[in-house]
Amino acid sequence: MNNVEEGVFFLTGKDFTNAGAASSSLKGVLEKRGVPQDIIRRTAIAAFEAEMNVIIYAVAGMMKYRITDTEISVTIQDMGQGIPNIELAMTEGYSTAPDYIREMGFGSGMGLPNIKKSTDYFVINSMIGEGTTLEFTIHLIPCDKERA
Amino acid sequence: MNLADILAILNARVLTNQVPLQKTVESAYCADLMSDVLSFSVTNSLLVTGLTNAQVIRTAEMAAIEVIIFIQGKRPDSQTIKLAEEKRIPLLATDLSMFDTCGKLYERGLRSQFHHLNQAPIVTVRAQSV
Amino acid sequence: MNLQEIMTNLSLEVKTPGLNLDREVTGGYVSDLLSDVMGNASQGNIWITLQIHLNIVAVASLKGLAGIILVNNRRPDEDTITRAVAENIPLMTSDLPTFELVGRLYALGLRCR
Numbered sequence: 016m017n018n019v020e021e022g023v024f025f026l027t028g029k030d031f032t033n034a035g036a037a038s039s040s041l042k043g044v045l046e047k048r049g050v051p052q053d054i055i056r057r058t059a060i061a062a063f064e065a066e067m068n069v070i071i072y073a074v075a076g077m078m079k080y081r082i083t084d085t086e087i088s089v090t091i092q093d094m095g096q097g098i099p100n101i102e103l104a105m106t107e108g109y110s111t112a113p114d115y116i117r118e119m120g121f122g123s124g125m126g127l128p129n130i131k132k133s134t135d136y137f138v139i140n141s142m143i144g145e146g147t148t149l150e151f152t153i154h155l156i157p158c159d160k161e162r163a
Numbered sequence: 164m165n166l167a168d169i170l171a172i173l174n175a176r177v178l179t180n181q182v183p184l185q186k187t188v189e190s191a192y193c194a195d196l197m198s199d200v201l202s203f204s205v206t207n208s209l210l211v212t213g214l215t216n217a218q219v220i221r222t223a224e225m226a227a228i229e230v231i232i233f234i235q236g237k238r239p240d241s242q243t244i245k246l247a248e249e250k251r252i253p254l255l256a257t258d259l260s261m262f263d264t265c266g267k268l269y270e271r272g273l274r275s276q277f278h279h280l281n282q283a284p285i286v287t288v289r290a291q292s293v
Numbered sequence: 294m295n296l297q298e299i300m301t302n303l304s305l306e307v308k309t310p311g312l313n314l315d316r317e318v319t320g321g322y323v324s325d326l327l328s329d330v331m332g333n334a335s336q337g338n339i340w341i342t343l344q345i346h347l348n349i350v351a352v353a354s355l356k357g358l359a360g361i362i363l364v365n366n367r368r369p370d371e372d373t374i375t376r377a378v379a380e381n382i383p384l385m386t387s388d389l390p391t392f393e394l395v396g397r398l399y400a401l402g403l404r405c406r
């Protein structure tokens with residue numbers, strides 16, 4: 016595994032002007048590496064949803080990525096209010112977003128389900144009052160199915 | 164369906180400069196909620212939307228959407244147009260409603276592909292809440 | 294065209310039992326933004342949306358819309374259905390994406406007006 020690439024982007028809550036810039040940069044990194052289009056698309060979608068969550072709900076956060084020859088892993092960690100009920104948050108259509116977020120086209124309750132759909136491995140850890148960490152992995156080469 | 168046909172059918176205008184217009188789309192989606200676009204759309208598609216903020220351009224970029232059309236005379240601001248130009252995504256604008264825009268394109272043969280993002284990925288969700 | 298014909302033609306599932314579907318539909322309006330519907334939909338329109346938020350019923354009621362079609366297989370929750378029945382706003386669902394459903398309504402002769 017000699018071809019490892021890592022990086023980090025910082026995210027600022029409520030900075031809607033730059034919302035999506037980190038995911039866009041990550042997409043650029045993957046394109047430069049010649050990752051297949053379908054995998055780039057899945058990674059970009061998952062990263063963008065996670066990034067929007069930080070912009071909408073948290074004070075600040077960061078997106079870290081690590082690309083190896085076999086997989087892409089992304090960790091998005093925020094300083095936010097935390098998710099009280101993750102199971103509920105994973106339900107399609109469930110959202111706590113205020114109206115002004117809905118009017119911006121987000122907060123329709125599809126974000127976390129979209130991340131789950133786009134990735135091969137997805138973990139959420141959340142602490143009320145402290146923040147949320149999302150971690151997902153997308154395989155670059157087919158591997159044995161894993162289930163936990 | 165190519166861009167020239169779409170422009171003619173909808174009597175639409177091009178808002179971006181120096182973005183190539185020799186494009187063909189194979190399917191169309193219509194939504195104001197970006198997460199739905201991200202979960203449904205396939206590549207080589209057209210997005211019909213009433214939302215004009217920068218997140219629409221970002222969504223198109225992530226989902227590899229080729230063309231965006233704004234309906235009902237809605238126009239994005241210059242910063243949003245600039246972002247689309249950077250990402251080389253043509254922006255079109257029509258005065259038609261979203262309903263008539265979709266109807267006219269459908270009438271001329273454009274369709275959605277009902278194909279979810281990916282069929283059966285291996286997913287592990289281990290959720291912890293303290 | 295009335296709601297009953299639309300329901301039958303497009304194989305919609307009705308979620309609000311007991312509401313009369315014999316009401317005239319004047320046109321169609323598509324939007325997922327409640328403020329847009331408040332500002333621009335016309336009385337008697339059928340509203341096509343992905344939003345399943347409870348507030349859609351209030352918006353439809355205030356604007357005097359003929360009913361709401363929820364697309365992409367979105368399911369309204371019990372609260373939304375209860376409110377819709379109370380406000381006499383028929384809720385119907387379809388598993389088609391918005392673009393497809395609207396295309397078919399247009400083909401039936403419905404327009405935005």
